[in-house]
Amino acid sequence: xxxxxxxxxxxxxxxxxxxxxxxxxxxxxxxxxxxxxxxxxxxxxxxxxxxxxxxxxxxxxxxxxxxxxxxxxxxxxxxxxxxxxxxxxxxxxxxxxxxxxxxxxxxxxxxxxxxxxxxxxxxxxxxxxxxxxxxxxxxxxxxxxxxxxxxxxxxxxxxxxxxxxxxxxxxxxxxxxxxxxxxxxxxxxxxxxxxxxxxxxxxxxxxxxxxxxxxxxxxxxxxxxxxxxxxxxxxxxxxxxxxxxxxxxxxxxxxxxxxxxxxxxxxxxxxxxxxxxxxxxxxxxxxxxxxxxxxxxxxxxxxxxxxxxxxxxxxxxxxxxxxxxxxxxxxxxxxxxxxx
Amino acid sequence: xxxxxxxxxxxxxxxxxxxxxxxxxxxxxxxxxxxxxxxxxxxxxxxxxxxxxxxxxxxxxxxxxxxxxxxxxxxxxxxxxxxxxxxxxxxxxxxxxxxxxxxxxxxxxxxxxxxxxxxxxxxxxxxxxxxxxxxxxxxxxxxxxxxxxxxxxxxxxxxxxxxxxxxxxxxxxxxxxxxxxxxxxxxxxxxxxxxxxxxxxxxxxxxxxxxxxxxxxxxxxxxxxxxxxxxxxxxxxxxxxxxxxxxxxxxxxxxxxxxxxxxxxxxxxxxxxxxxxxxxxxxxxxxxxxxxxxxxxxxxxxxxxxxxxxxxxxxxxxxxx
Amino acid sequence: xxxxxxxxxxxxxxxxxxxxxxxxxxxxxxxxxxxxxxxxxxxxxxxxxxxxxxxxxxxxxxxxxxxxxxxxxxxxxxxxxxxxxxxxxxxxxxxxxxxxxxxxxxxxxxxxxxxxxxxxxxxxxxxxxxxxxxxxxxxxxxxxxxxxxxxxxxxxxxxxxxxxxxxxxxxxxxxxxxxxxxxxxxxxxxxxxxxxxxxxxxxxxxxxxxxxxxxxxxxxxxxxxxxxxxxxxxxxxxxxxxxxxxxxxxxxxxxxxxxxxxxxxxxxxxxxxxxxxxxxxxxxxxxxxxxxxxx
Ligand SMILES: Nc1ncnc2c1ncn2[C@@H]1O[C@H](COP(=O)(O)OP(=O)(O)OP(=O)(O)O)[C@@H](O)[C@H]1O
Ligand SMILES: [Mg+2]
Numbered sequence: 001x002x003x004x005x006x007x008x009x010x011x012x013x014x015x016x017x018x019x020x021x022x023x024x025x026x027x028x029x030x031x032x033x034x035x036x037x038x039x040x041x042x043x044x045x046x047x048x049x050x051x052x053x054x055x056x057x058x059x060x061x062x063x064x065x066x067x068x069x070x071x072x073x074x075x076x077x078x079x080x081x082x083x084x085x086x087x088x089x090x091x092x093x094x095x096x097x098x099x100x101x102x103x104x105x106x107x108x109x110x111x112x113x114x115x116x117x118x119x120x121x122x123x124x125x126x127x128x129x130x131x132x133x134x135x136x137x138x139x140x141x142x143x144x145x146x147x148x149x150x151x152x153x154x155x156x157x158x159x160x161x162x163x164x165x166x167x168x169x170x171x172x173x174x175x176x177x178x179x180x181x182x183x184x185x186x187x188x189x190x191x192x193x194x195x196x197x198x199x200x201x202x203x204x205x206x207x208x209x210x211x212x213x214x215x216x217x218x219x220x221x222x223x224x225x226x227x228x229x230x231x232x233x234x235x236x237x238x239x240x241x242x243x244x245x246x247x248x249x250x251x252x253x254x255x256x257x258x259x260x261x262x263x264x265x266x267x268x269x270x271x272x273x274x275x276x277x278x279x280x281x282x283x284x285x286x287x288x289x290x291x292x293x294x295x296x297x298x299x300x301x302x303x304x305x306x307x308x309x310x311x312x313x314x315x316x317x318x319x320x321x322x323x324x325x326x327x328x329x330x331x332x333x334x335x336x337x338x339x340x
Numbered sequence: 341x342x343x344x345x346x347x348x349x350x351x352x353x354x355x356x357x358x359x360x361x362x363x364x365x366x367x368x369x370x371x372x373x374x375x376x377x378x379x380x381x382x383x384x385x386x387x388x389x390x391x392x393x394x395x396x397x398x399x400x401x402x403x404x405x406x407x408x409x410x411x412x413x414x415x416x417x418x419x420x421x422x423x424x425x426x427x428x429x430x431x432x433x434x435x436x437x438x439x440x441x442x443x444x445x446x447x448x449x450x451x452x453x454x455x456x457x458x459x460x461x462x463x464x465x466x467x468x469x470x471x472x473x474x475x476x477x478x479x480x481x482x483x484x485x486x487x488x489x490x491x492x493x494x495x496x497x498x499x500x501x502x503x504x505x506x507x508x509x510x511x512x513x514x515x516x517x518x519x520x521x522x523x524x525x526x527x528x529x530x531x532x533x534x535x536x537x538x539x540x541x542x543x544x545x546x547x548x549x550x551x552x553x554x555x556x557x558x559x560x561x562x563x564x565x566x567x568x569x570x571x572x573x574x575x576x577x578x579x580x581x582x583x584x585x586x587x588x589x590x591x592x593x594x595x596x597x598x599x600x601x602x603x604x605x606x607x608x609x610x611x612x613x614x615x616x617x618x619x620x621x622x623x624x625x626x627x628x629x630x631x632x633x634x635x636x637x638x639x640x641x642x643x644x645x646x647x648x649x650x651x652x653x654x655x656x657x658x659x660x661x
Numbered sequence: 662x663x664x665x666x667x668x669x670x671x672x673x674x675x676x677x678x679x680x681x682x683x684x685x686x687x688x689x690x691x692x693x694x695x696x697x698x699x700x701x702x703x704x705x706x707x708x709x710x711x712x713x714x715x716x717x718x719x720x721x722x723x724x725x726x727x728x729x730x731x732x733x734x735x736x737x738x739x740x741x742x743x744x745x746x747x748x749x750x751x752x753x754x755x756x757x758x759x760x761x762x763x764x765x766x767x768x769x770x771x772x773x774x775x776x777x778x779x780x781x782x783x784x785x786x787x788x789x790x791x792x793x794x795x796x797x798x799x800x801x802x803x804x805x806x807x808x809x810x811x812x813x814x815x816x817x818x819x820x821x822x823x824x825x826x827x828x829x830x831x832x833x834x835x836x837x838x839x840x841x842x843x844x845x846x847x848x849x850x851x852x853x854x855x856x857x858x859x860x861x862x863x864x865x866x867x868x869x870x871x872x873x874x875x876x877x878x879x880x881x882x883x884x885x886x887x888x889x890x891x892x893x894x895x896x897x898x899x900x901x902x903x904x905x906x907x908x909x910x911x912x913x914x915x916x917x918x919x920x921x922x923x924x925x926x927x928x929x930x931x932x933x934x935x936x937x938x939x940x941x942x943x944x945x946x947x948x949x950x951x952x953x954x955x956x
Contacts, residue, residue, distance in 0.1 A: 068849045091855040104846035108868035117864075118854040171854065355781045363793070371798040476675070479943065483936035485887055487894050488910065488928030495917050495924065588783075595788030599891055603914075613789045614895065617796050629793065632786045640784050 005080060006041030007207060008094060008175055013038045013064050013074035015057075019280065030280040034060040036231040037074070039306075042175050047201070047208040049218040049239075051254065052228035055279060058211045059099075059179050061228065065209065066096040066177045092122050095168035097178040101160035105152040111138070111163050112148030118170045137166040140203075141196060158189035162196065169200065177209040182217075194221065215258045219243065224315070227251050230277065230287035233306060237316030247309055247318035249292050286321065294322050345645055352637040359633050364407045367622050367629075410626075420623030424616065429623045433612065433631065439509065440608035444597050446524060447531035452586070454536040459543025459582075460575065466548050474540065481537025486596050490530045490603035497526060507605035527604040531596050535589070542585045546578040553577075584647040590639030594632055676944020679937035686934055690743060693736035704733040705902045725923055726912060735926055738904040742931070745816060745889045745899070746938075749823035750881040754874055756824060757831030761870075762862045764832070765839025776836065783829045791888060794822045795897035815900040819892060823885050831877050838870040876946045883938030890931050906931045 015035040035057045042048050042065075050058050064071045067090060076083045076090070083090050095118075098104035105114055115134045119125050125133055135145035141162040152160055161181060168176050181197065182190040198221055201208060212218060218225055218239065225243075226236040227250065235248040246252045277283050277290060286304050289295035304319040379385045385393075401409075413420075419429040462474040498506035505511070510520050550556060551574055559569045598610030605611075609628055616625035697704060706729060714724040721732045764775040799818070842848060843866065851861050886906075892898035893907025901908055909927040916923050 063849075066853055068853050086855075088855065091853070094853075096850060096853050098846040098850065100846065104850055106847045106851075106865050106868070109864070117851065117856065121851075121854050121856045121860070167850070352784075355784065358781070359785070366793050366797055369797040369801045370793075371796075371801075472675075475943070479939045480932075480936055483883060483887075483932055483939050485890050485928060485931050485935075487891055488924075488931065491910070491913050491917065491924050491928065494914075495921050499917055499921075591784065591786040594786040598788050598792075602895070610789075614792060617792055618896075625793075629789055632789055633784075636786050637784050 005043065006077070007044045007079065008065060008083075008090075009039075009041035009077040010061070010065055010071075011039050011075050011077060013040075013061065013071045013076075015060050015064055015069070015072055032279045033231050033282055034279075035064060035071075038228075038231075038233050039074075040065070040226060040233065040236070041077075042207050042209050044174065045201075045205050045207050046223045047210060047221055048224045048226060049222035050209060050211045050226050050228065051213065051215065051218060053254075054213075056228040057231040058228055060231075062096075062177050062179045062209065062211050066094060067091075068096065088122070092124070092171045093174040095171065095173040095176050097161075097164050097168050097176060097181045099180040100184040101152075101157060101164045102184070104164050105160060105167075107152055110149050110151055111143075111155070114152070114163060115148075115166045115170055118167060122171050124171055133170070137170055140169065140200065141166045156189075157185050158193055161185060161193055165193075165197065165200070169204070172204070173206055175207045175209065177211075179211045180213070181210075183213070197221075215255065227254065230279075230282065232287065232303075233319065234288065235318040235320075236306070237318075238313055241313035241316045245312065245316075247312065247316065248288075248320045249294060250288050251318075253291075286319075296322075344648075345641075348641055348644055352641050356630070356634055356637055360411070360630055361407055363626060363629050363633070364410060365403060367626050368403065368406075370617070370620070370622070414627075419627045422616075422621055422624045424619050424621045424624070429627045432624055433609070433628055436607055436609050436612045436628075437631070439606060440597060440601070440610060442524065443527055443531065443601065443606060443608055444593055447528045447535070447597075447600075448593065450528060450532040451536035451539055454532065455539035456543050456582075459540045460547050460570075460578075462540070463544045463547030463551060463578075464570075466544075466551075471544075474544070478537035478540040478544075481533055481535075481540075484534055486530065486534045486599040487603055489534060490526075490600060493526050493530055494603070507603070509605075509607055523604075523606075527600045527606055530603070531593070531600045534596055535593060538589065538592075539582075539586055543578070543582045546581045547574065549581075550574045550578040580647055584643045587639050587643030587646060591636040594636060673944050673948060675940045676948070679940035679944070682933065682937045683941065686739060686930075686937075687743060690736050690739035693733065693740055696736065697733055700730075700733070702730050702733055704729060704737045704904065723920075723922065725909075726916060726920070731923065731926060734904045734909060735906075735930060738906045738909050738927060739930060739934075741816065741899055741903060741905040742886050742889060742907070743934070745819055745823075745905075746882045746886040746934075749820045749827060749885045749889075750878050752820065753824045753827035753881060753885075754831050754878040757828035758835050758867070758870075758874060760828060760832040761835025761837075762839050762866060765836040766843050766858065766862050766866060768840070768843070772836070772840075775832070779829045779832050779836075782826060783833075785826070787826060788888075788891070790826060791822060791892060792895070792897055794825065795819070795892055813903075815898065815903070819889055819898050823888060827881060827885065830881070831874060834873050834877055835870050838873065839866050842866045842869050872949045876942050876949065879938055879942035879945060883935040883942070886931060886935050886938070 013035055014033075014037055017032040017034055019030040019032055038057075038061055040048075040061070050061065052058050063069050064074075065076070067076070078087065078090055078093075105111075109117075112131075112134050115137050116130050119130050119133060131148075134148055138145050138147055143159060143162055143166070147155070147159075152163070155163065161184075165176075165181075168178075178197070182193050185193060194217060197208070200206075210217075210222065222239050224237065225239050227234050227242075227248065229250045235242060235246065235251045237247075242251065243255065246255055277287065283290055283300075285301045286292070286295070286299045289299040292299065298321050302321070304321045306317045306319045308314075308317050379387075379390045410420075421427070422429050422432045425432045458474055462471045465471045494506045497504045504526055505523050506526075508523055510523055556569060556574050559573045560566075564573075594610065597608065598614060600606070601608040601611035602614055609632060613625060613628045613632065615621070616628060693704075716723050723731050725731050725734065760775055760779070764772040795818070839862070845865075848861055848865050851865055856864075889898055889905065890907030890910075893905045894910050894913075896908075896911060899905035899908050901911070906927040910924065913924045
């Protein structure tokens with residue numbers, strides 16, 4: 001399996017948030033390294049899932065790739081070339097779906113106006129053509145064209161997320177970045193919205209960067225998986241390879257924590273040993289070492305680089321000093337039994 | 341804390357300096373400059389004379405240069421001469437400052453004496469008829485044009501009933517405290533009535549806010565007497581924001597004093613500002629305006645400091661939230 | 662129970678009454694030229710033979726020191742006072758909204774600079790400043806010569822002056838709201854597909870602040886009318902013979918002795934209008950702000 005040429009690509013992305021004490025001119029009391037030196041790419045038509053525990057920087061990375069905020073360093077590439085700062089193609093071709101549709105839809109605009117705005121801003125269609133396109137989009141996400149005149153608060157949560165998806169779909173993007181698109185919704189409608197997203201992809205062929213906690217969802221729809229820990233990528237690879245042969249102790253711990261995936265095969269000793277580190281005091285070396293059962297001197301000293309595995313699937317990379325040297329058999333939980 | 345106060349003071353000084361330039365420039369834009377007035381008053385002066393005079397007084401120099409010269413002289417304590425009073429500007433202003441302090445001080449205390457108890461009383465009856473009546477009265481006070489209230493007071497108490505003098509600082513030839521006090525009654529009441537309304541609303545709002553808070557509920561739940569809850573717990577906390585807005589309203593009080601002094605012929609700062617502007621007495625107008633600005637800025641500074649002092653939770657970040 | 666209920670409606674009923682009062686006042690002053698035409702009376706016509714007349718059929722509120730019809734002058738004065746109040750309040754609100762939106766949405770240095778300016782203007786003693794501004798000679802200002810020309814010069818002038826100092830309240834209000842809205846996801850979304858700053862401020866942020874703007878503008882109308890009246894009273898606002906409620910009182914101090922009624926009417930008109938604006942603003946605030954309603 002050859003890796004297709006990437007569509008969007010982040011190279012060496014880094015984002016730090018200054019932490020200030022309360023007040024407008026509060027003193028700077030620290031820096032949160034939300035994303036550190038991450039290189040990641042999304043290829044045409046694929047679904048890349050980004051997983052990791054809360055606070056690991058998934059959303060921040062998503063926002064950097066979606067240009068919702070600028071990176072402190074690092075650069076975005078698009079279609080094989082560095083993307084200029086204000087690139088109209090990127091604005092059109094990369095769209096974003098937020099976690100909470102309550103906050104991502106202007107409360108005083110109608111659904112129609114919300115969906116039409118990217119078209120207007122990007123100059124994609126006008127007048128009647130735009131109205132037709134809005135009706136089309138509403139139908140595509142399972143709403144009535146007549147809903148165009150309603151305001152967001154007149155819809156249910158699931159319907160609101162459908163509107164957000166329609167807005168993202170409006171400029172016919174090549175990538176949609178979705179940050180936990182269903183976690184704010186009722187459990188009963190989560191499946192419907194995910195199915196809708198999968199259907200839309202089948203029809204329109206765009207790629208997804210899907211940020212999620214839910215490994216069952218990853219298992220169901222992702223082609224590739226990227227695992228973040230403390231602002232860095234620790235492992236990335238094709239879904240099956242990563243789930244069946246996790247090559248980073250943190251990935252294993254994540255998989256262990258999900259009962260359905262590999263239940264009964266894990267021993268308690270490989271559960272995370274302590275609380276995640278404080279974002280203000282990052283551990284030296286490999287950020288995972290305080291929790292890692294295999295940590296030794298080098299882990300406390302050096303940040304491991306993402307490297308391909310000698311005997312692994314192409315495209316499967318991990319950042320661990322000891323990968324391949326841990327006791328065999330401990331980590332190879334098979335997902336085959338869990339996959340639907 | 342000290343450092344922050346010093347920083348704020350410095351900031352106020354900068355604002356004052358900027359305002360002095362603005363006011364200087366504005367005064368320069370008023371109709372007729374001193375030389376024009378001289379020329380008008382003396383038909384023998386030719387335009388050439390006028391130009392020579394302007395050059396002599398430096399009036400033909402650019403604005404910033406004139407301002408710089410004025411500022412240097414002012415920093416040396418030299419504020420120029422009053423055209424109307426034939427005295428140094430400061431000698432005109434300082435006695436007026438005293439009179440204004442009496443008027444503003446007395447009406448400030450009177451309006452607080454009215455507003456604070458009524459505000460608290462009204463907050464304790466929030467959303468009842470009594471509360472609405474208080475709100476109605478307070479809004480009425482806010483909506484009264486000061487100068488018209490003054491006219492009404494004069495009509496009633498000075499002209500019709502003849503209980504009190506219609507204006508002036510004192511009866512000519514009489515030097516007694518009682519006489520001066522009699523002359524202060526109407527102006528003080530006039531100024532107090534037009535400000536008590538706003539203060540009542542501040543007090544009420546702050547008190548309603550505090551009564552909602554958990555610690556007041558907790559104090560009640562502990563079985564403390566209502567009076568204790570009120571005076572030991574709620575009131576001190578409601579006073580902090582009230583004191584702040586009241587101090588911030590100093591500028592409004594000064595504006596009111598200007599009208600009141602003009603209406604009741606009180607020789608104070610406010611009337612002086614008005615008279616000097618109307619009478620082209622630029623040096624006095626400039627200094628009096630600056631003094632008023634400085635006092636207002638000082639009151640705002642005091643508001644900030646008071647708030648931090650009364651409310652220990654405030655860490656003294658920027659005033660703008 | 663029913664007492665509480667009545668009280669709960671009290672505020673809003675007063676606001677309704679105020680709104681009705683303001684509408685009636687507006688209609689009455691709008692009809693002033695019509696009335697003048699019907700009665701065949703000119704509000705500016707001096708008739709020294711008919712000074713200080715008491716109320717009569719021809720002059721319902723009597724005549725003033727120059728024999729002019731008081732009722733008609735009151736209506737004409739109301740046109741000016743209301744127009745100035747409304748125009749200045751709305752323009753000041755527009756300017757303040759623009760400043761607040763830019764400061765709140767841009768943030769950073771722009772915000773800091775604009776808010777220092779706002780604090781500075783708020784810190785000034787307003788009336789003395791207004792008096793200075795009213796006293797300056799626009800002819801000395803380059804490019805503003807047109808302000809001196811024309812009949813309505815004093816009207817435009819006072820509006821301009823009030824706008825110059827009256828924008829601060831709304832600027833701070835809007836800035837606070839914009840600051841809290843600019844981090845919302847819907848703003849980020851619009852930014853991501855390249856919506857311009859202007860578009861975001863107008864389409865996405867402004868609709869979220871209309872309520873406080875409406876309330877503050879309503880309250881400001883009353884305030885402006887107060888300032889206009891005192892400036893006109895002091896001879897610095899609307900210039901006679903154009904009547905305004907303020908300048909109708911300019912000679913009041915002498916009139917107190919001869920004709921106290923002449924002093925009462927214009928002041929009462931100002932008072933009623935201003936208090937109605939304040940009640941309406943207060944009631945709107947109550948009705949529109951859910952926070953004020955709970956408990
Ligand atoms: N705007 C911000 N300002 C300051 N710190 C931030 C900001 N956004 C995120 N952070 C911090 O950066 C780190 C990464 O946050 P991020 O939201 O990217 O994590 P996440 O993986 O998406 O977590 P979750 O699963 O809870 O959504 C956290 O420590 C967070 O507190
Ligand atoms: Mg997140």
